Amino acid sequence: MYEWLCNYSDIGEKYFDFIYPAKERLLDHGFVKDSVAKAKKWDNFLKECGIENSDDILENNRFREFIIQNANKFNSEEDQSKALISSSRKKTIGNIDDLKEILLAEAVPSLSDIDGVFSRYDSTTIFSDEDKITAYEFVQELLKRAVKNVVDHLKQNPDYDLSNIRVNHTVINYVRYKNIPVNLVVRPNDYNKVIIYYENELAHLKLQNTQFWVDNDSIQKQITIGDILEAMRLGVIHNL
Numbered sequence: 723m724y725e726w727l728c729n730y731s732d733i734g735e736k737y738f739d740f741i742y743p744a745k746e747r748l749l750d751h752g753f754v755k756d757s758v759a760k761a762k763k764w765d766n767f768l769k770e771c772g773i774e775n776s777d778d779i780l781e782n783n784r785f786r787e788f789i790i791q792n793a794n795k796f797n798s799e800e801d802q803s804k805a806l807i808s809s810s811r812k813k814t815i816g817n818i819d820d821l822k823e824i825l826l827a828e829a830v831p832s833l834s835d836i837d838g839v840f841s842r843y844d845s846t847t848i849f850s851d852e853d854k855i856t857a858y859e860f861v862q863e864l865l866k867r868a869v870k871n872v873v874d875h876l877k878q879n880p881d882y883d884l885s886n887i888r889v890n891h892t893v894i895n896y897v898r899y900k901n902i903p904v905n906l907v908v909r910p911n912d913y914n915k916v917i918i919y920y921e922n923e924l925a926h927l928k929l930q931n932t933q934f935w936v937d938n939d940s941i942q943k944q945i946t947i948g949d950i951l952e953a954m955r956l957g958v959i960h961n962l
Contacts, residue, residue, distance in 0.1 A: 868909060868910040875942040907926050
């Protein structure tokens with residue numbers, strides 16, 4: 723009856739006015755409760771991903787194909803949802819600038835791993851070995867530049883002592899801030915976004931004495947929890 727009233731709302735509202743306004747009561751209470759809970763969970767997940775309109779994702783053919791092909795490959799609904807979001811945003815590699823951006827996001831550890839990147843993206847261009855080397859070296863220099871710029875910037879700040887630092891890729895240890903030991907995690911944000919990829923970065927960011935810094939070759943900035951919440955439009959943090 724509920725489905726019929728929804729499908730024929732004009733007739734239902736006219737001839738069944740005594741029940742139409744409260745037609746949801748025709749549904750089983752458990753069904754309604756479960757549906758509302760799932761809807762809220764999905765809305766919260768989209769907010770966490772910074773997605774305002776889910777229609778673009780739901781109407782994406784690749785999204786539906788990914789469900790069919792990978793429905794049994796994930797351990798949880800959350801794993802599946804995250805992979806689906808990633809798939810719906812799949813980027814096409816059209817030129818060497820696209821390749822550079824993707825290599826930065828993928829944190830490719832060596833030249834030999836670049837070919838594996840192409841299996842995860844659509845590519846409209848055939849890249850030569852020289853192109854791949856150029857893109858890879860660009861990303862490595864970007865990471866080194868970010869670390870150097872942040873170190874040079876903090877050396878000008880009397881609150882920081884960097885005389886005994888140890889640099890491990892994008893993590894800097896043995897820094898003292900106002901005579902308190904701290905770690906620094908440094909990432910470039912040249913593409914107006916910051917990508918945390920390496921396990922060592924995440925492990926240090928979980929520590930209370932770690933500061934997070936970014937560099938775009940013009941500005942060096944410390945990123946705070948407030949910056950992250952504002953950028954991701956998050957008001958609720960789950961699963962802490």
